[in-house]
Amino acid sequence: MRECLQRGGIIGGSSAGASIQGELLIRGAPVGNQIMVQDGYRRGFGFLPGFGIDQHFAQRNRFQDLEDTLQQFPTIVGLGIDESTAVLVQQNQAQVLGRGSVYLYATAHWPADAAQPTRLRTTAPT
Numbered sequence: 001m002r003e004c005l006q007r008g009g010i011i012g013g014s015s016a017g018a019s020i021q022g023e024l025l026i027r028g029a030p031v032g033n034q035i036m037v038q039d040g041y042r043r044g045f046g047f048l049p050g051f052g053i054d055q056h057f058a059q060r061n062r063f064q065d066l067e068d069t070l071q072q073f074p075t076i077v078g079l080g081i082d083e084s085t086a087v088l089v090q091q092n093q094a095q096v097l098g099r100g101s102v103y104l105y106a107t108a109h110w111p112a113d114a115a116q117p118t119r120l121r122t123t124a125p126t
Helices: 003-004 064-073
Strands: 022-026 048-055 077-081 086-089 093-096 101-105 118-121
Touching: 048 064, 064 077, 064 101, 077 086, 086 101, 093 101, 093 118
Parallel strands: 022 048, 048 077
Antiparallel strands: 077 101, 086 093, 101 118
C-alpha cells in the first residue's frame, strides 16, 4: 500500500479498514468495538500521521466517544466518518465524498470551552 501511495495511487478502506489508515487506531481492540484504544492495539498504518479515525460516526452517535478519546491523546486529530461517506486526502487537502459528513476534531487547538468538531460535507452530489 505504501508503494501504491508513492506511485500516486489511491488506497481506501471502509469501517475498520478506514480506522486503520490513521496513526492512532480507534476501536482496534480484538474483544469488541466498545473499547476506544487498547494497549497493544494502538498503532494504525499511519497513512494519515497524527490522526485517529472513527467510523459509522453520526449513525452510531459516536461523538462523545471520540471527544473523550482525544482528551487522552490531545495531539491526535480526530476524524469521524459517516456511513456511505469517504474522505479523499491528497497532500494537505481533503475532499469529502458521499452522502454523509466527516467531523474534524483538532482538540489541541481548541479553547477549553469550545470543544466542537468542524463538520465537513460534500459540496457536490455523488
